[in-house]
Amino acid sequence: MTETQGPRMIPEPYKIKMVERVRLLPRAQRERAIKEAGHNTFLLRSEDVFIDLLTDSGTNAMTDTQWSAMLQADEAYAGARSYYRFVEAAQEVYGYRYVLPVHQGRAAEHILSQILIKPGDIVPGNMYFTTTRLHQELAGGVFVDVIIKEAHDPGSEHPFKGNLDLGKLAAAVEKAGSHRVPYVAVGAPVNMAGGQPVSMENLRQVSAFCRSAKIPLVLDAARAVENAWFIKEREPGYADKSLKAILREMCALTDAAAMSAKKDAYANIGGFLAVNDEGLYREAQNLCVVYEGLHTYGGLSGRDLEALARGFLESVETDEWMAHRIAQVRYLWSRLDDAYVPLVRPCGGHAVFLDAKAILPHLSQEELPAQSLCAALYAQSGVRAMERGIVSAGRDAKTGENHKPALELVRLALPRRVYTQTHLDYVADGVIETARQGNSVPGLKFVYEPKYLRFFQARFDPVVRSLAAARR
Numbered sequence: 133m134t135e136t137q138g139p140r141m142i143p144e145p146y147k148i149k150m151v152e153r154v155r156l157l158p159r160a161q162r163e164r165a166i167k168e169a170g171h172n173t174f175l176l177r178s179e180d181v182f183i184d185l186l187t188d189s190g191t192n193a194m195t196d197t198q199w200s201a202m203l204q205a206d207e208a209y210a211g212a213r214s215y216y217r218f219v220e221a222a223q224e225v226y227g228y229r230y231v232l233p234v235h236q237g238r239a240a241e242h243i244l245s246q247i248l249i250k251p252g253d254i255v256p257g258n259m260y261f262t263t264t265r266l267h268q269e270l271a272g273g274v275f276v277d278v279i280i281k282e283a284h285d286p287g288s289e290h291p292f293k294g295n296l297d298l299g300k301l302a303a304a305v306e307k308a309g310s311h312r313v314p315y316v317a318v319g320a321p322v323n324m325a326g327g328q329p330v331s332m333e334n335l336r337q338v339s340a341f342c343r344s345a346k347i348p349l350v351l352d353a354a355r356a357v358e359n360a361w362f363i364k365e366r367e368p369g370y371a372d373k374s375l376k377a378i379l380r381e382m383c384a385l386t387d388a389a390a391m392s393a394k395k396d397a398y399a400n401i402g403g404f405l406a407v408n409d410e411g412l413y414r415e416a417q418n419l420c421v422v423y424e425g426l427h428t429y430g431g432l433s434g435r436d437l438e439a440l441a442r443g444f445l446e447s448v449e450t451d452e453w454m455a456h457r458i459a460q461v462r463y464l465w466s467r468l469d470d471a472y473v474p475l476v477r478p479c480g481g482h483a484v485f486l487d488a489k490a491i492l493p494h495l496s497q498e499e500l501p502a503q504s505l506c507a508a509l510y511a512q513s514g515v516r517a518m519e520r521g522i523v524s525a526g527r528d529a530k531t532g533e534n535h536k537p538a539l540e541l542v543r544l545a546l547p548r549r550v551y552t553q554t555h556l557d558y559v560a561d562g563v564i565e566t567a568r569q570g571n572s573v574p575g576l577k578f579v580y581e582p583k584y585l586r587f588f589q590a591r592f593d594p595v596v597r598s599l600a601a602a603r604r
């Protein structure tokens with residue numbers, strides 16, 4: 133057993149009924165695999181991965197009740213029973229008036245952006261998200277970051293690092309004019325800042341500001357249940373409230389939500405666009421038939437709709453699922469922190485974020501430290517992680533220059549109910565060893581850079597440095 137100063141693990145609130153075999157390839161084969169993948173963990177074959185912490189999106193283990201609900205699916209093209217169950221469950225859990233199913237979160241972002249954004253508009257938000265910003269830009273908008281400054285500092289212990297800076301928000305709206313601001317986007321928690329939550333107090337203030345300026349407030353609800361958990365834990369007055377009640381209170385402060393149900397809803401695919409405004413709903417329904425399919429299935433099968441309906445309800449039926457999830461993330465975080473591995477602080481919701489700049493100080497940002505660390509971690513341990521740094525940030529839509537985010541992170545995201553504490557110990561040992569050998573990790577350079585969301589499909593080669601440069 134490994135000793136840790138951190139929080140004690142709580143027992144899994146479930147038992148395991150079906151298993152999937154995983155294998156650890158020998159080191160030489162792992163090195164070959166990552167090279168063939170162009171040093172991009174997205175391009176690895178999953179069968180070459182031992183523990184897969186690439187993402188918590190669609191990688192969840194479903195309950196037996198979700199699986200059995202799938203057998204009762206109604207696969208009618210139009211007006212299926214499964215559609216109504218999906219809509220009613222989403223309405224009950226999230227509280228919005230109209231719910232449109234879509235195949236995943238970015239489809240909701242696409243439809244919303246196409247309807248609301250006109251060329252030249254600005255969309256203020258609390259730190260960019262990759263697909264969200266791209267859809268805003270494709271509709272002709274410009275994303276403006278109004279997150280508090282603490283979010284850009286991996287060491288800041290602010291309890292709600294996802295909060296919006298009201299001064300920055302008001303200044304952005306003032307500068308553009310409120311008629312050029314089709315909506316304000318709030319992510320809660322903020323994925324790119326390290327899974328950092330937004331406080332109810334901040335949401336209330338942002339909501340009041342938007343309502344007085346007559347600007348809709350749109351929630352990115354992918355992990356909103358996680359955000360509710362942090363409010364319960366850290367914000368006065370919420371300790372005795374259920375996650376379900378806190379979530380409804382959060383949503384009631386907003387006018388619409390784009391949802392990737394591949395996260396909190398414990399499903400493998402799906403999402404929705406939820407709105408309170410009927411006119412907006414009609415427009416969204418109409419675009420849905422162009423891009424997703426009829427508005428009563430939105431690119432999903434009846435089976436998916438059934439799994440999602442159960443998933444929404446189960447995500448807040450008890451707080452135990454989230455308590456265990458957060459405890460798992462904290463366990464991994466604490467093991468790494470005890471070994472002095474530089475991390476984003478405080479520990480966030482869905483993942484542990486390694487501070488690649490601090491772990492590989494010999495690399496400049498142009499040498500892609502987080503990408504390099506991901507590749508090295510896989511070669512060392514067979515663990516797959518994701519880059520969240522300069523590669524993910526992409527290029528400025530106007531100037532073509534690289535965005536240079538302050539945070540250069542490697543994300544270890546935990547799929548829900550998939551891995552055990554022993555797996556987490558193995559991951560911790562692999563990360564600690566990779567960090568210890570950090571100074572031998574070479575930087576990377578692009579050899580193929582796709583135009584959109586380059587981090588998914590880019591390929592890289594190691595940077596070969598001159599001897600003189602290497603000695604510096």
Ligand SMILES: *Cc1c(COP(=O)(O)O)cnc(C)c1O
Pocket residue numbers: 189236237238239261263264319323352354355391392393394395402403
């Ligand atoms: C995953 C995610 C999205 C996009 O959803 P997809 O289902 O991957 O299309 C948007 N916002 C956040 C915060 C996410 O984590």
